[in-house]
Every structure is written in structure tokens, then in C-alpha cells.
Amino acid sequence: MSDAKQIIEALGIKAKAASRNMRMIETRIKDEALKIAAGLFRSEMTEILAANALDMKAADENNLEAALKDRLALNPERVEAMAQGLEEIAALADPVGAISDLVYRPSGIQVGHMRVPLGVIGIIYESRPNVTADAAALCLKSGNAAILRGGSEAIHSNRAIAIILRRALSEAGVPEDAVQLIDQTDRALVGALLAAEDYVDVIIPRGGKSLVARVSADAKVPVIKHLDGICHVYIDAAADADMAVNIALNAKTHRYGVCNAMETLLVHETSACLLPRIVADLQAKGVEVRGCEKTRIACDGLQVNVASDEDWATEYLAPVLSIRVVASLDAAMDHIAQYSSSHTETIVTADYAAGQRFLREVDSASVMWNASTRFADGFEYGLGAEIGISTDRLHVRGPVGLEGLTTQKWIVLGHGEVRS
Amino acid sequence: MSDAKQIIEALGIKAKAASRNMRMIETRIKDEALKIAAGLFRSEMTEILAANALDMKAADENNLEAALKDRLALNPERVEAMAQGLEEIAALADPVGAISDLVYRPSGIQVGHMRVPLGVIGIIYESRPNVTADAAALCLKSGNAAILRGGSEAIHSNRAIAIILRRALSEAGVPEDAVQLIDQTDRALVGALLAAEDYVDVIIPRGGKSLVARVSADAKVPVIKHLDGICHVYIDAAADADMAVNIALNAKTHRYGVCNAMETLLVHETSACLLPRIVADLQAKGVEVRGCEKTRIACDGLQVNVASDEDWATEYLAPVLSIRVVASLDAAMDHIAQYSSSHTETIVTADYAAGQRFLREVDSASVMWNASTRFADGFEYGLGAEIGISTDRLHVRGPVGLEGLTTQKWIVLGHGEVRS
Numbered sequence: 001m002s003d004a005k006q007i008i009e010a011l012g013i014k015a016k017a018a019s020r021n022m023r024m025i026e027t028r029i030k031d032e033a034l035k036i037a038a039g040l041f042r043s044e045m046t047e048i049l050a051a052n053a054l055d056m057k058a059a060d061e062n063n064l065e066a067a068l069k070d071r072l073a074l075n076p077e078r079v080e081a082m083a084q085g086l087e088e089i090a091a092l093a094d095p096v097g098a099i100s101d102l103v104y105r106p107s108g109i110q111v112g113h114m115r116v117p118l119g120v121i122g123i124i125y126e127s128r129p130n131v132t133a134d135a136a137a138l139c140l141k142s143g144n145a146a147i148l149r150g151g152s153e154a155i156h157s158n159r160a161i162a163i164i165l166r167r168a169l170s171e172a173g174v175p176e177d178a179v180q181l182i183d184q185t186d187r188a189l190v191g192a193l194l195a196a197e198d199y200v201d202v203i204i205p206r207g208g209k210s211l212v213a214r215v216s217a218d219a220k221v222p223v224i225k226h227l228d229g230i231c232h233v234y235i236d237a238a239a240d241a242d243m244a245v246n247i248a249l250n251a252k253t254h255r256y257g258v259c260n261a262m263e264t265l266l267v268h269e270t271s272a273c274l275l276p277r278i279v280a281d282l283q284a285k286g287v288e289v290r291g292c293e294k295t296r297i298a299c300d301g302l303q304v305n306v307a308s309d310e311d312w313a314t315e316y317l318a319p320v321l322s323i324r325v326v327a328s329l330d331a332a333m334d335h336i337a338q339y340s341s342s343h344t345e346t347i348v349t350a351d352y353a354a355g356q357r358f359l360r361e362v363d364s365a366s367v368m369w370n371a372s373t374r375f376a377d378g379f380e381y382g383l384g385a386e387i388g389i390s391t392d393r394l395h396v397r398g399p400v401g402l403e404g405l406t407t408q409k410w411i412v413l414g415h416g417e418v419r420s
Numbered sequence: 421m422s423d424a425k426q427i428i429e430a431l432g433i434k435a436k437a438a439s440r441n442m443r444m445i446e447t448r449i450k451d452e453a454l455k456i457a458a459g460l461f462r463s464e465m466t467e468i469l470a471a472n473a474l475d476m477k478a479a480d481e482n483n484l485e486a487a488l489k490d491r492l493a494l495n496p497e498r499v500e501a502m503a504q505g506l507e508e509i510a511a512l513a514d515p516v517g518a519i520s521d522l523v524y525r526p527s528g529i530q531v532g533h534m535r536v537p538l539g540v541i542g543i544i545y546e547s548r549p550n551v552t553a554d555a556a557a558l559c560l561k562s563g564n565a566a567i568l569r570g571g572s573e574a575i576h577s578n579r580a581i582a583i584i585l586r587r588a589l590s591e592a593g594v595p596e597d598a599v600q601l602i603d604q605t606d607r608a609l610v611g612a613l614l615a616a617e618d619y620v621d622v623i624i625p626r627g628g629k630s631l632v633a634r635v636s637a638d639a640k641v642p643v644i645k646h647l648d649g650i651c652h653v654y655i656d657a658a659a660d661a662d663m664a665v666n667i668a669l670n671a672k673t674h675r676y677g678v679c680n681a682m683e684t685l686l687v688h689e690t691s692a693c694l695l696p697r698i699v700a701d702l703q704a705k706g707v708e709v710r711g712c713e714k715t716r717i718a719c720d721g722l723q724v725n726v727a728s729d730e731d732w733a734t735e736y737l738a739p740v741l742s743i744r745v746v747a748s749l750d751a752a753m754d755h756i757a758q759y760s761s762s763h764t765e766t767i768v769t770a771d772y773a774a775g776q777r778f779l780r781e782v783d784s785a786s787v788m789w790n791a792s793t794r795f796a797d798g799f800e801y802g803l804g805a806e807i808g809i810s811t812d813r814l815h816v817r818g819p820v821g822l823e824g825l826t827t828q829k830w831i832v833l834g835h836g837e838v839r840s
Contacts, residue, residue: 020757024781097780103802109791111801116783118813201813222642222814243836250838337440346832359831360517361444363536371529371834380839381531381830382523393538393621394642395815398830410801410818411779412766414791416663418670419800 004188005195011147011180012199015120018177019145023117027094029172030141034090037168041083041133044164048079051160052129059153071127072154082133082161085385089137092384095403096143099411110413115406117143119201122193123387124149124215126207129157135206136165136179138387142405145178147200149193152185159183194219204400206388224400227391228315228341229259231373234332234358236349237270243370244271244348248278250372251346253285257317259389260344260366260376264312265323266332272298272325279304279323287319294325312339329354333361340364343391344376344398365391365398424608425615431567431600432619435540438597439565443537447514449592450561454510457588461503461553464584468499471580472549479573491547492574502553502581505805509557512804515823516563519831530833535826537563539621542613543807544569544635546627549577555626556585556599558807562825565598567620569613572605579603614639624820626808644816644824646809648735648761649679651793654752654778656769657690663790664691664768668698670792671766673705677737679809680764680786680796684732685743686752692718692745699724699743707739714745732759749774753781760784763811764796764818785811785818 041048052074059069095115102112121144123135132148139146150158162181169176182189194203194215203223205215216223233251235244251262267275275298279289283302290307291299304323311322312335326332336345346368347358355369366376376398378386383401390396396404461468472494479489515535522532541564543555552568559566570578582601589596602609614623614635623643625635636643653671655664671682687695695718699709703722710727711719724743731742732755746752756765766788767778775789786796796818798806803821810816816824 020783023783105800105802107795107800109788109795109800111795114779114787119783222812240836246836246838254839357444359534363440363443363539364829366830366832367534368529368832369834370836371832372838374839375527375529375531375832375834375837376830380525380527380529382525392642393827395827397827407813407815407817409784410786410796412786412788412791412795414789414795416660416666416790417795418666418792419674419794 002188002192004186004192007184007189008192008196009199011182012120012196014177015145015147015180016199018175019117019119021175022143022145022178023096025143025174029174030094030143031090033140033169033172033174034086034137036171037133037137037165038083038086040164040168041079041086045076045079048157048160048164049074049076051156054156055154062153064153068127068153072129072157074129074157078130082130085130085134086137089141089385092141092402094141095406102411102413108415108417112411113408114411115403116409118405118407120145120147120199121405122147122149122200122203122221124190124193124203124205124207124211125151126211127151127154129154129161131206132158132161132181133165134385135387138385138402138405140169140174140178142402144405147180147182147193149182149190155183155185191218194221197221204387224388224390224396224404225392226259226389229261229343230263230313230315230339230341231260231343232264232266232336232340232345233262233373234266234336234345234347235268235271235274236329236347236351236354237268238351238354239271239348240350241274244274245278245281247346247348247370247372249281251374252282252287252321253319254372254374256319258374260373261317262373263314263316263322264339265321266335267295267323267325268329268332269294269325269327275299275323276302282321285319287321289321289323291323292325295323298325315341329357333358336362341391343389344368344373346371346373365389422608422612424606424612427604427609428612428616429619431602432540432616434597435565435567435600436619438595439537439539441595442563442565442598443516445563445594449594450514450563451510453560453589453592453594454506454557456591457553457557457585458503458506460584460588461499461506465496465499468577468580468584469494469496471576474576475574482573484573488547488573492549492577494549494577498550502550505550505554506557509561509805512561512822514561515826522831522833527839528835528837532831533828534831535823536829538825538827540565540567540619541825542567542569542620542623542641544610544613544623544625544627544631546571546631547574549574549581551626552578552581552601553585554805555807558805558822558825560589560594560598562822564825567600567602567613569602569610575603575605611638614641617641624807644808644810644820645812646679647811649681649763650683650733650735650759650761651680651764652684652686652756652760653682653766653768653793654686654756655688655691655694656749656767656771656774657688658771658774659691659768660770661694664694665698665701667766667768667790667792669701671794672702672707672741673739674792674794676739678794680793681737682793683734683736683742684759685741686755687715687743687745688749688752689714689745689747695719695743696722702741705739707741709741709743711743712745715743718745735761749777753778756782761811763809764788764793766791766793785809
């Protein structure tokens, strides 16, 4: 057995044992652990910042690029935000143990569902050290044990944060092995974690596309993952003009680098008269517009570049938008079926039948009617916090909160019934 | 690209196209297709039996063992049962399109869930030809497209059944590619199906342990699977004597070869006085009993063989039972945590606190209190029909009915809201 496999097995055995205990820990104890950890983040801030300084020094030495360094850096405000994040998770309702749909069956037994933790969750993430606290807290509150694998460039910060979390667990009477950090940077450990079917129930990768793709290609353990966010707004023939313009602008320009930003605008040809106004507003905000032939004709006099087939399949994550004029609702849905990453799509329409069809027929994790795609978010949906957004089909789709980190078992309450 | 990969891709492209259509087909059309198919099974019975006769002839020539031949054989009663199965599925409620939990958020948007089909489901199964009809019907009713791969020994029967199903789909106005049979017996096709991530959303293996293990080891597509059923009955200190004896006997002897039969009986030492009665009753029914030392002492004078560690980890699927006397509820739950396959466990007790703990702390797909493990079944739970029983943790646990073949998407109803 390789060293990596042995290290992961040792962590896995401890995580499984902790997870059995975690399943039945009372809500107030889990909340207490989160609040103690928040307090320790504040009282031990000097320690955390000192550890982060080591990572920042190494980042300088390794000429890490500026964007990565910004993600890596901690300061008092960011540590305070981590502490508050834990307190917010402590304030959320505990999904574990909830019983639903308990009904009597003709045999006399009562059958229903009980919500239970998934078990052991592996989180593989990149440079942001705050993920260590966030992800651990969400796993803890949902009754799971977590095995955390952060980026090697954040190892000192992650260690300092994990030590505080484990101290808080221990002080609250929660098994400290409910949170374990893989604290070596050997990449073979990731491979061993992805193969640890006997110890890990699910892997959640958090990071860029290449990390997620690598994890899902290699994992033997089930993965909950987020791939692309190629989101569409479709302005229907019957769209209210001001609403359409507002939603299109918000979906594109509210933030550029986020997965729920619009990347392609589809416009019914009857509504193409709105395009000059939309394009002028977008350009005033510095957005580059690429359009189909009809878009360019509709925007005569404005600078609209030619959109290629590749544009329809691109997640820009930048101030760039592709626009296509379509002949019908069906053509819009065909375009979405072909190019969407099934993340989030919106229709803007006052037409009941068109909205109903779009809601039903578009197969994305979030399907909206007269609202900005930017609402596809755990906080906006009322989950309180999210561990990520799933673009998978099984188990959980869209924003993943505490409930997405649980599953259900069947419970049967009998009175001595046997099968005849 | 290999031939197998090409064949599966061709099927996959057609299945994906059919699946987009299937998502929005009205319930009454799907039901009509199922009823037409039931009618055709009756009117074309001669054809089906003739095809089956070819498989039976080949089975004779290949010296197939008797049990396999029994599974393979069709007769008028079995074909009629298939027809009735379709009619029963037609009578079930359609889960697709159901909207739940639609609430207003502070931003003004309404957020909720809509139940939607999984997409394309691959079913890999063994000799029983009736699975072709059952599995296709469950996929159809839940709005999915199915790619079916049956055992090579049943190829003629499966072809005849698939032709009828597709004819029924076509007559009802459902795309006939919603049901496709892989009608070559080349084993490379199974490998290509398991790797077809772009076309298949989930694979469900139905068959013996070796089939299921092979499918889950090789699949790149997510799998919903059933592995072992090592089910336990625990007779607590506070168990009612008659109830305990009844449940133990029913859980073991109602049927032997089924996954929800009891394989190990755990008895609190206070209740060990019940063992002579239970063992005598079991032996009267021809069950071989293997016990721990304390069981053998309690059953002095009865033939109790020595249970080894291997017995605790064995799914007998036969008239054999292992029995262990434990010192406490905790010891019983420790045994279950170590040896159970997380399928189904029951506690027999009149003690509220013990029952509550067992229900909460035992981590199996079905956890019961005062009822026979034999109730772990889609029909008994009210699902109407089941495609199998999942021993996985994600997506769906225990009996899998129509709802288990669907997932949920988020829907947002807005009034022009944008994020600020």
C-alpha cells in the first residue's frame, strides 16, 4: 500500500468513527462548537495572521500572480468575516433528524422519511483559506465529518484555522476528528482521497474549472460538482420593455466573474427593437457585445462584433456578451438546449403560456421567469449559506446548502406487524 | 473510435433527443402508451412466446442451469403479469412537474422546486425478460428515456418485448426512441454504455452481486445500485415476547432468497430466555442456526452450530441464521455498525427511549421499530412499483420508485426583480 493510501486510510478511519458520533450530536452542541470557534478566530487572530504571513511570503518567493495572492491574503476584516460566517451557520435550522411524510399503510405500519447526514465529506479546494472554516462549519452543522484538502499555497493558514476549529469542537464536546485537514501538500494524497470509497461518502471540489474536471475524472467516490455557468436571458415577444432592459443589464453587469452572470442574451425578433437601447447601456458600462447578423442589423450604428459558434459555448466570466435574435420561443429553447451548461436561464415575458412552457421545458438547475439570473444563489434562495452550486443532475441541483449535505432514510413504526 | 463506442453514441444521441421530448409529454399520453403496450402483450402473446422459445432452446443447448432457465422462461401467465404490471404503472400518480415549497423571498421573488425526469437511464440486467417491460415502463412514466441492456441468453425475448413497447409508444404519440434495446450481445457495449457520460445520466444495474459490483467498478456515469442485504433484527430487553418471536420468524422464514430477509438476530441478554422458543420454531421450518457462545448456552439441548466472524458478515439468502446475544442496546448498534450492509434493521422493544435511539442512530436505508424487515419494499411503502432497492447514500436510499427516477430543479417566479 502506498504512503498516500495509508495516510488517507488513517484519516478515513478516524473520520468514519467521528461521523457515527456526529449523526446524533444535539443541535445546541454543534452550535456551541461553531460559536466557540468564532470566538477563537477573534481571540487568536494574531496567530492566524502570522500563519497567513508565512503563506504570503512563500507566494512572493514563488511569484504567485496577483489575483491568487489576493485570494490567499487574510486581514483582520477577513478573519472577522470568517467568524461571522460561523455564527450565521450556527443560527441556521438543523436539518438532521427531521421526519416527513409519515403515513399509515394498509398493513398497519407507519412509513416516512428521516433526514440524516451523508457521512464523511471530502472537500478539495484552492487558495482561499476561508473555505477551510466555511466548509467545515457547513459539514459540522449538517452532522457530517469533513476531510479538508486546501491548496498547498495556503497550507500554513489552513493549518492554523483547522487547529482552532478542532479546539472548538473539543471544547464543545464534539469529536475533533469531525474536522481533519490533510496537512501535507503531496498531490498523491488527492488521488488517494478520490479513491477512498470505503471511508468517504462524497467529494465536493471547490475551485476553478480545471480542478473540478480533474476531480470528477479521477474520483471513484461520488462527486457533487459545479462546472460551467453559461446562463441565458431570453427576451420574449411579449416582454415588458423596461423589465427586459433592467434584467438584461443586471444579469450581465451586476458582477462579471460569477457563475450566474448572463453570458448570452436571446431576443425574440419582435423584441429586437429593444436591442439598440440594451447594447448602448451595456457599452456605456464597458461591455463588449458580439452578435448574430440580425443583432448587428438591429444595432446599426453601434459597435457589435461578429459572434461565432464558439461564442455561444463560452463562459466569458468577463464584460463580454453574445446576443442572438431568434424567431420563436422554440428557437430560444433549442439554442439553450444546445449551448447551455444547465446552470440558470431566465425568460422575460408577460405571456402566461410562454412563461409556463419555458419553466417546464428548460432543463437547468434554476429556471426563472421575469427575474435576473443573479438570484441563483444560496442566500437569495433562503438556504442561509451554500457550499457551492451543483450542475449535476442526481442528489442535488443548483445552490447546495445544509440540506444538500444530508440524505434521507426510511423509517417504519410498527406495532408488531409481519408480512403475510 | 471503437465500434462499441459508436453504437452506444448512436443510441445515446437518439435517447437524448427523445428525453428532451419526454420531459414535457402529458401524463395521459404516457399512460395511454403503457395501456396500449399491455394490450399488445396480450394480442401478440404468440410472438413473444415464440421468441422466448428460441432463447429456451439456446439455453438447453448451452446447458444453462435450472434456476437461470426458470428465470428466463415465459408462459401465458408471466406475459399476462407483465401486461398487468404496465397497467399498474399507468395507474400511478405522475411525479413530473410537481411544484413544492414555493415561497416568497425578501427580494420579492418566489422560489421553489419542480420535480423533473433524470434524463436518460441505462438499465443493465440479467436473465429475466420481464425486466425489459418493467424497467422501460417505470422510466417512461417518470419521463425518462431508457437504454436497456439485458442478458445475452434472453436476447430474442427482449427484442420481441422491446418491439412491442416501441410500437405502443409510437401509436400513443411518444417518441419510440424513449425505449431502446441494445440488441447485440457484444460485451464491449456494456463498457461503452458505462462510459457514455455525455448521453446517459444514470445507470441502474439489476441482478446478482457480481453484475452490480462490476458495473459500479467500471462506470463513469453515476450508478444507483443495490449491493448486499445483511439485515438485522434486534430483540431488546423490553421486547414483548410474542411480538419478538413473530417478527424474528417472519423476517427469516417468510422468504429466504430476498434482500430484506433477516440474516442475523441480535438478542439482549435479558431476552435470551426467548431463544429456545425462537430456535425451535426456526428449526421446525428447516432453518440452520449458528450462534455465539451465549446463544448456544441459552439453547442448551438444541442443535446450534458455532457462528464465526464470517457469519456476521454473510448474506445467506438461504435457510440459515446467525444469532448473537449482546449485553446492551449499544452493543447491538455497534454490531450493526460493523457488519450491516445498511439495508434494513429492526428493533423490537416496548421501551420508548430505546426505540427512539435505534431509529435515530442506526444508519441504514430502512430503520424499523416493531415490524418485520420484510416490509422494506416499494409496494409495502406505497411506491406502487420499484425499479430496485438502493444501498447507496446519495440521491435515493431504499426502495426506488418513480420519484427516485426524477430529480428537482429550482424555479423562480419574479416580477422584474434584479439584484442590487
